[in-house]
Amino acid sequence: MEDMIKGNHAFAEAAIRAGATFYAGYPITPSSEIMEYLSVRLPEIGGVFIQAESEGASMNILTGASASGVRCFTASSSVGMTLKQEGISHMADSYLPFLAINVVRYGTGLGTLDTGQSDYLRDTRGGGSGDYRTFVLSPYSLQEAVELIDRGFELADKYGMGTILHTEAALGQMMEPCTFPEMKKVERRHGSIDGTYSFERISPLYRDRLKEAIDEKAKYDSIKENEQMWAEESLEDAEYVIVAYGLAGRSATGAVKQLRAEGHKVGLIRPITLWPFPEKAFAKVNKDVKGFISVEENATGQMVEDIALTLKKSDKSSKPVYMFVDAFGVPTMKKIKANFIRVKNGEIKEVY
Amino acid sequence: MAIAKKVPEMLSKQISFCPGCGHGVVVRLLAECVEELKMEKNVIFNVGVGCYSLATPSIEADKFDTLHGRASAVATGFKRCNPDTLVISYQGDGDAYSIGVGESFSAAYRNENITVITVNNTNYGMTGGQMSATTMPGQKTTTSPHGRDCNTTGMPIKFPEMVAATFPNAAYVARGSVTTPKYVNQLKKYILNAFKAQLNNEGYSLIEVLSPCPTNWKMTPLQSLERINKELVDYYPLGEFKTRKEK
Ligand SMILES: Cc1ncc(C[n+]2csc(CCOP(=O)(O)OP(=O)(O)O)c2C)c(N)n1
Ligand code: SF4
Ligand SMILES: [Mg+2]
Numbered sequence: 001m002e003d004m005i006k007g008n009h010a011f012a013e014a015a016i017r018a019g020a021t022f023y024a025g026y027p028i029t030p031s032s033e034i035m036e037y038l039s040v041r042l043p044e045i046g047g048v049f050i051q052a053e054s055e056g057a058s059m060n061i062l063t064g065a066s067a068s069g070v071r072c073f074t075a076s077s078s079v080g081m082t083l084k085q086e087g088i089s090h091m092a093d094s095y096l097p098f099l100a101i102n103v104v105r106y107g108t109g110l111g112t113l114d115t116g117q118s119d120y121l122r123d124t125r126g127g128g129s130g131d132y133r134t135f136v137l138s139p140y141s142l143q144e145a146v147e148l149i150d151r152g153f154e155l156a157d158k159y160g161m162g163t164i165l166h167t168e169a170a171l172g173q174m175m176e177p178c179t180f181p182e183m184k185k186v187e188r189r190h191g192s193i194d195g196t197y198s199f200e201r202i203s204p205l206y207r208d209r210l211k212e213a214i215d216e217k218a219k220y221d222s223i224k225e226n227e228q229m230w231a232e233e234s235l236e237d238a239e240y241v242i243v244a245y246g247l248a249g250r251s252a253t254g255a256v257k258q259l260r261a262e263g264h265k266v267g268l269i270r271p272i273t274l275w276p277f278p279e280k281a282f283a284k285v286n287k288d289v290k291g292f293i294s295v296e297e298n299a300t301g302q303m304v305e306d307i308a309l310t311l312k313k314s315d316k317s318s319k320p321v322y323m324f325v326d327a328f329g330v331p332t333m334k335k336i337k338a339n340f341i342r343v344k345n346g347e348i349k350e351v352y
Numbered sequence: 353m354a355i356a357k358k359v360p361e362m363l364s365k366q367i368s369f370c371p372g373c374g375h376g377v378v379v380r381l382l383a384e385c386v387e388e389l390k391m392e393k394n395v396i397f398n399v400g401v402g403c404y405s406l407a408t409p410s411i412e413a414d415k416f417d418t419l420h421g422r423a424s425a426v427a428t429g430f431k432r433c434n435p436d437t438l439v440i441s442y443q444g445d446g447d448a449y450s451i452g453v454g455e456s457f458s459a460a461y462r463n464e465n466i467t468v469i470t471v472n473n474t475n476y477g478m479t480g481g482q483m484s485a486t487t488m489p490g491q492k493t494t495t496s497p498h499g500r501d502c503n504t505t506g507m508p509i510k511f512p513e514m515v516a517a518t519f520p521n522a523a524y525v526a527r528g529s530v531t532t533p534k535y536v537n538q539l540k541k542y543i544l545n546a547f548k549a550q551l552n553n554e555g556y557s558l559i560e561v562l563s564p565c566p567t568n569w570k571m572t573p574l575q576s577l578e579r580i581n582k583e584l585v586d587y588y589p590l591g592e593f594k595t596r597k598e599k
Contacts, residue, residue, distance in 0.1 A: 022433065048432045052425070053458035060422040060455065064398070064429020067416055072429075090419050193414045193430065195394040195437035203409040204417050 002177040008033035010142045014149040019186030021047035022065040022072035024058035030169040031103035034075040055080040059087025066096040069192025075101035089128025097156030101165045103172035115169035120302035124275040135163040136274040140250040142176040230278035231270040235285045238267025244295035245271045247330040255336035277306045294323040308352035320350035365410040372573025374563025377530040385543045395438040398427040402444035403477045421452025424459035427466045441468045445486040446476040460515045463555040467546045473565035481568025485509040516593035523554035525594040529562040531577040
């Protein structure tokens with residue numbers, strides 16, 4: 001069997017294997033082990049590790065690294081990610097790729113030290129100024145995180161934009177067996193700033209913003225068309241479909257398996273790209289489905305809005321959307337199953 | 353004998369600052385020094401947000417426009433990825449000492465091997481002359497129309513002095529001015545010192561430049577120069593606060 005590794009260490013090692021050589025960050029629970037690990041690991045491979053004075057500064061340091069064409073990343077948790085929004089928006093405006101790992105801790109403002117999924121809307125909508133998107137990828141296991149970190153860097157480079165690995169305190173802190181790919185060598189991106197003035201970088205004051213706006217829209221449309229990722233179970237005959245991502249998605253995967261074994265016609269959509277939202281998965285659901293149930297680790301329900309919006313433009317626009325939210329913790333299979341039965345028995349009112 | 357003064361090739365395009373503005377002189381000196389050191393194909397002009405942002409379209413070299421106040425952080429990223437390239441961080445008093453004081457201080461603290469140029473015109477020029485961290489006691493600005501009251505706003509910040517006193521390993525720290533030919537020549541020497549220190553991997557270098565902003569000071573260009581020579585240099589002494597150890 002593969003060696004056990006702690007989540008945060010696995011994220012850090014995955015980024016190294018994916019060819020990243022530059023990290024800047026600021027400590028925060030529950031993601032600090034990422035930078036602790038890198039403070040040793042990056043110098044080992046001749047990379048750059050910077051403990052910056054704040055999350056905001058680390059994002060701006062990354063801006064210089066990414067503009068230099070170097071594969072770079074940062075990590076933080078919820079309130080720390082708030083400070084990165086300024087830099088994320090500026091990097092988006094400058095078409096600079098990066099990976100930012102958000103090991104979400106539950107809560108608003110300073111938040112708590114508990115696990116949760118309270119940053120869904122902020123991360124999928126973008127918390128900085130302007131009209132931009134970032135890829136938002138959410139793993140349900142450490143192995144999937146390792147794969148998504150590599151994929152996240154590739155997507156960021158391909159489209160000249162940022163990727164957020166949106167994960168949870170519980171995944172960052174838990175240990176699982178995990179295999180890593182071989183070290184990848186990534187060249188500096190073509191057309192980056194290296195002092196030689198090999199290309200003219202147009203000043204922000206002189207850019208053709210109208211043309212860029214049209215191009216951005218086309219780019220985002222093409223991403224929505226081509227880059228959706230999800231996992232699914234039994235959508236063809238499902239009477240109810242549970243939708244959950246990250247560790248809630250992992251719990252839901254188990255719950256759906258058991259419910260099926262108990263004779264319930266239930267299906268599962270586990271979004272892996274939170275942006276672009278996997279709308280295509282919903283198109284695969286049979287048209288006689290009775291409803292969708294969003295399972296989330298927060299208090300108010302966030303992804304449930306994306307489910308409702310997705311259904312609105314499909315042939316299932318009249319289907320009810322329910323939610324089961326569980327702040328402070330990963331919902332257990334038992335709880336998910338119990339809430340499914342309550343929905344089925346008409347004891348829970350739909351949200352949309 | 354007539355001396356032929358050539359405009360640096362990387363500045364062949366026109367730059368538009370107000371008449372009598374000091375930014376033009378600073379940009380010109382930086383370009384001259386880069387060319388004298390033959391670094392024009394191995395330099396990154398990293399620029400904050402202020403009136404000097406108007407200069408980047410005209411600088412024909414690698415350049416990058418950062419967010420307001422974040423230039424020293426971005427320059428850190430550039431330098432760590434391009435250790436043999438001359439990295440210049442061009443900022444203003446508002447950019448470097450107020451909104452970006454954390455980034456400025458921390459780059460100095462980490463002893464990043466970059467050269468930071470802060471043009472101190474004692475106000476936020478670009479946004480219409482509001483009070484900045486270097487506005488002088490009693491100075492009228494659009495946010496201190498009755499004159500800066502230091503009892504409620506604090507005393508003007510002396511960043512070079514602070515860096516020189518706090519960070520013994522900083523490579524080079526000086527304050528210059530653009531008000532007379534003598535001072536311009538002196539400033540050019542300071543800039544060359546800072547660049548050479550950086551190219552020799554000696555660490556962080558910082559040059560503050562006292563610079564006129566006739567438009568917002570509501571003075572003629574000549575009155576602005578006089579104000580610097582008479583009033584500012586008393587509070588902001590010119591000279592080197594930290595000289596290079598190696599030459
Ligand atoms: C986050 C943010 N806040 C405010 C501004 C508006 N702004 C642009 S330039 C500037 C002040 C620039 O002052 P300084 O750095 O001293 O440059 P100067 O124009 O005086 O040379 C301000 C406040 C901005 N661009 N970004
Ligand atoms: S407003 Fe002041 S700093 Fe800005 S260009 Fe005019 S004179 Fe120069
Ligand atoms: Mg100013």
